Amino acid sequence: MEASEQPVRSHAASTGPGRGSLASAVRAVSGMTLLSRLGGLARDVLVSRIFGDTALGSAFSAGFAIPNLFRRLFGEGALSAAFIPEYAQAEKQDRAEADRFSTFTVLTLAIVTCLITVAAEVVLLALLWLLPADADRQLSLRLIMVMLPFMPFICVTAILGGMLQVHGRFGPAASGPLVLNGFIIVVGLWHVIRGELGSPMVAYTLGVATTLSGLTQAAAFAWLLRRNVSWRSDWREARARAKRMWIKLVPVLVGLGTLQINTLMDQVIAMWPIWVGPTMAGHAYPLDERSNVIIAAAQRLYQFPLGVFGIAVATAVFPLLARHADDPSRFASTLRRGLRLSLFIGLPASAGLLLVGNDLIATLFGAGRGAVGGEGGRGGFSPEGVARATAVIIGFAPAIWAYSVNHVFARAFYATGDTKTPMRVAVAMVALNLLLNLTFIWWLREAGLAWSTSLCAIIQCLILGWLCHTRLHAGAIDRASALAIARIAACTVVMAGVVWVVMRVLPAADRWSIHVIRAVAGSAVGVAAYGVVTFAAGAAELRWLVRRGGDDEVG
Numbered sequence: 001m002e003a004s005e006q007p008v009r010s011h012a013a014s015t016g017p018g019r020g021s022l023a024s025a026v027r028a029v030s031g032m033t034l035l036s037r038l039g040g041l042a043r044d045v046l047v048s049r050i051f052g053d054t055a056l057g058s059a060f061s062a063g064f065a066i067p068n069l070f071r072r073l074f075g076e077g078a079l080s081a082a083f084i085p086e087y088a089q090a091e092k093q094d095r096a097e098a099d100r101f102s103t104f105t106v107l108t109l110a111i112v113t114c115l116i117t118v119a120a121e122v123v124l125l126a127l128l129w130l131l132p133a134d135a136d137r138q139l140s141l142r143l144i145m146v147m148l149p150f151m152p153f154i155c156v157t158a159i160l161g162g163m164l165q166v167h168g169r170f171g172p173a174a175s176g177p178l179v180l181n182g183f184i185i186v187v188g189l190w191h192v193i194r195g196e197l198g199s200p201m202v203a204y205t206l207g208v209a210t211t212l213s214g215l216t217q218a219a220a221f222a223w224l225l226r227r228n229v230s231w232r233s234d235w236r237e238a239r240a241r242a243k244r245m246w247i248k249l250v251p252v253l254v255g256l257g258t259l260q261i262n263t264l265m266d267q268v269i270a271m272w273p274i275w276v277g278p279t280m281a282g283h284a285y286p287l288d289e290r291s292n293v294i295i296a297a298a299q300r301l302y303q304f305p306l307g308v309f310g311i312a313v314a315t316a317v318f319p320l321l322a323r324h325a326d327d328p329s330r331f332a333s334t335l336r337r338g339l340r341l342s343l344f345i346g347l348p349a350s351a352g353l354l355l356v357g358n359d360l361i362a363t364l365f366g367a368g369r370g371a372v373g374g375e376g377g378r379g380g381f382s383p384e385g386v387a388r389a390t391a392v393i394i395g396f397a398p399a400i401w402a403y404s405v406n407h408v409f410a411r412a413f414y415a416t417g418d419t420k421t422p423m424r425v426a427v428a429m430v431a432l433n434l435l436l437n438l439t440f441i442w443w444l445r446e447a448g449l450a451w452s453t454s455l456c457a458i459i460q461c462l463i464l465g466w467l468c469h470t471r472l473h474a475g476a477i478d479r480a481s482a483l484a485i486a487r488i489a490a491c492t493v494v495m496a497g498v499v500w501v502v503m504r505v506l507p508a509a510d511r512w513s514i515h516v517i518r519a520v521a522g523s524a525v526g527v528a529a530y531g532v533v534t535f536a537a538g539a540a541e542l543r544w545l546v547r548r549g550g551d552d553e554v555g
Contacts, residue, residue, distance in 0.1 A: 032175050034308045039181030041364070044300045046188045047206070048365045050197050051293070053385035055136050058274060058292035060203045063143030065267045065296070067150035067210060069260055082249040082419075083162045085322055086241050091166055099230045101238040106159055108242065113152035120148055136274045136289065139200055146207035153214030160221035165319070167228045176217045183213035248419045254430075255410050255422030258460060262433045263299060266449040269437055270295050286441050294385055295446050297365045298392035301357065302400055305349035310404030313341045314411055321415035328473060331415075335468065336481045337544070338408040343488050344541035346401030348530050351496040353397040355503060356522035358390040362515035365389065388446055395450025402457040409464035416472060425463050429456045487537055495530040 051057035083105065090098035124145050128138060157176055164173035187209040191202045254261075268275075270292035278285055317338035324330035353360075365381045381389065410422040433456040440448025465477075477485065502525045509515045534542045 032172075033177075033312055036175070036177035036181060037304050037307050039178055039185065040307075041300060041304065043181045043184045043188070044297070045364050046185060046192070048293075048297065049380055050188060050191065050202060052198070053290045053293050053365075053381040054198065055274060055289040056139070056198060056200065056203065058271065058289055059136060059140040059143060060206070061293045061296040062140050062267055062271050062274075063147055063203070063207060064210065065264060066144050067147045067154065067214070069264050070151045070154050082245050082252045082414075083159055084166060084319065085414075086245045087163060088166045088319070088322070090238075090241060096230075096232070097238065097241075099232045101241050102159070102163055102229060103231050104238040104242050105245065106156055109155050109159060110152055113155045117148050117151055121145055124148075134274075139203070140271070140274055143203055143207050146204060147210050150211045150214040153211070153218045157214065157217045157221055160218065160225060163225055163229065164221065165315070167225075169224070172221075172224050176221070179217045179220065180210065180213040183209040183216070248414075251419035251423035252414060254426045255413070255419065258406070258426040258429050258456075261426075261430050262453050262456065265430070265434060265437065266295055266299075266453065267292060269441065269449060270446065286445050290385060290388075291446050294381075294389045295392055295449060297361065297381070298389050298396055298446075298450065301360055301364075301393055302353060302396040302403075305345060305353075305400055306403050309345040309349075310342060310400075310407060313338055313404065314407035317408055318411040318415065321412055325415050325417075331412075331472075332478075335408070335412050336478065339405060339477070340481060340484050340488070340541050341544065342404040342408055343401055343485055344534075344539070344545075346404040347488055347492045348495055348526070350397050350400040351492050352499065352523070352526045353400065354394060355496060355499045356519055356526070357393040357397060358386070359509060359515045359519035359522065361389045361393060362386045362509065362512065363519040366512055366515065391444070391447040392450045395444075395447045395454060397454075399454035399457040402454075402461040405461050406457060406464060409461070409468055412468055412472060413464075418471070421467055421471065422464065425460055425467070429460045432456055432459070484540065487539060488534075488541070491530060491533045491537055491539065494533045495526055498529040499526045 047060065048057070051060055087098060087102060087105075090101050124141050128141055131137065154176075161173040161176060184206055187205055188202075191197070191205070196202055270287055272280065273285055273287060273289050273291070278288075317334060320334045321331060321338075324334055361381075366383075366386045413419065413422050433452050436452035436455065437449050440452050442448075444451060499522050503518065503522050506518050506521060507514055509518055531542075
């Protein structure tokens with residue numbers, strides 16, 4: 001063995017995530033993710049001003065949903081959850097082996113995803129040729145074709161982001177979505193300035209911007225790793241470790257991707273009128289060509305707290321769970337802290353979105369002053385579209401806490417090497433969600449999709465929590481945790497009561513400007529009230545989040 005390949009203890013071993021505190025890592029990830037989610041919200045608001053609640057808006061949302069699905073599946077944990085344990089172990093044992101493993105993984109992933117992309121493009125092209133001519137359907141399929149190449153770029157970016165995490169650089173690893181949002185916002189504003197709203201050409205240029213943003217992210221992450229990684233061509237020795245990773249990947253994708261798979265399922269069901277037709281089994285379909293963009297708008301709001309904090313907690317807790325996998329006491333302590341932090345934000349987020357959801361939808365996506373097409377279409381959602389989106393958000397909001405906790409529970413299994421248990425639960429939930437979707441839409445329209453997703457998320461959370469207790473012997477809730485959760489729930493009730501009173505006092509919303517006032521006031525009062533009441537109640541979770549340094553390390 002050459003001198004350069006002698007086992008060494010890497011810099012990551014001493015400064016990586018295992019040495020820091022959970023709260024410090026959460027602050028780094030959530031801070032960067034907050035910026036990206038704010039950018040994503042600005043992106044979605046801009047797109048809604050360009051397309052509105054129209055068939056074109058639904059077509060663009062469906063086209064964007066495919067690359068966005070891969071960004072969330074891979075960029076928000078699934079690929080990293082399979083890659084990080086192997087890479088971290090190699091990095092601790094032999095830096096050269098880690099370099100060979102990362103080189104082999106990136107190269108293999110790039111080749112496989114490029115082949116999948118080419119195959120998908122061929123299938124979509126065949127559909128365009130073979131299916132009867134339909135302008136809306138053809139536009140939707142072409143937009144998917146334009147944005148599909150984003151997939152290989154974002155998959156490689158996910159691996160590079162996982163490497164950054166192992167080297168303790170959580171903030172930069174979470175910065176990728178900023179690039180995506182920046183590309184779309186710049187291109188979108190350029191079209192708005194030129195007065196080019198609501199045309200298929202605008203949709204195509206935004207699709208090209210999406211794909212280019214993926215290439216930029218991959219290049220930027222590779223540049224950030226230049227001092228930590230030496231890309232090696234002698235990667236054949238890394239195939240055994242890579243094989244273990246790929247075996248883990250499929251169950252991890254299913255286990256962590258339940259919410260995203262259900263979200264994609266919602267998109268397909270909502271796009272039925274455009275992709276298939278206005279009937280199903282001889283009956284008039286309950287959704288229409290605007291349903292998809294309405295659902296997409298509601299999804300942005302409930303996924304905002306999930307992305308900013310829920311994913312941040314799960315991302316930060318995973319390396320600590322893996323580190324303590326052989327220490328039952330510290331493993332359980334880490335899991336409980338992750339659970340409490342998730343609920344600390346998830347419960348008030350659920351309550352707050354229920355109270356101010358209508359005003360937020362109207363403010364962000366409704367046709368405001370100076371907008372083109374104030375009755376809907378270009379310039380924002382029509383009043384009917386706002387009402388329908390509000391019904392959807394009321395269905396999504398009650399389970400925000402469950403979406404977050406599910407990510408923590410799944411990573412508890414992955415940290416112990418069990419990738420199959422979360423996958424089995426996830427498969428059952430996807431099947432149940434499909435059944436409930438196709439049942440609820442006939443009575444609740446788009447809102448039925450939201451209620452189905454929420455119910456499945458809550459059921460999945462309860463099942464995973466029970467399995468953590470019985471199979472991992474890591475009780476997620478001990479006496480101290482139960483008391484802490486009860487305190488969080490009580491603080492949430494107080495906060496919700498304060499916000500409810502404020503919303504009752506404020507004038508009823510009869511125009512866009514009043515919606516803005518109500519949304520801002522309700523949100524600000526809710527945050528302030530929750531901060532005050534949790535501080536007065538001595539909530540430990542608040543101290544964990546604001547305390548700096550490593551003295552709050554779990555266990």
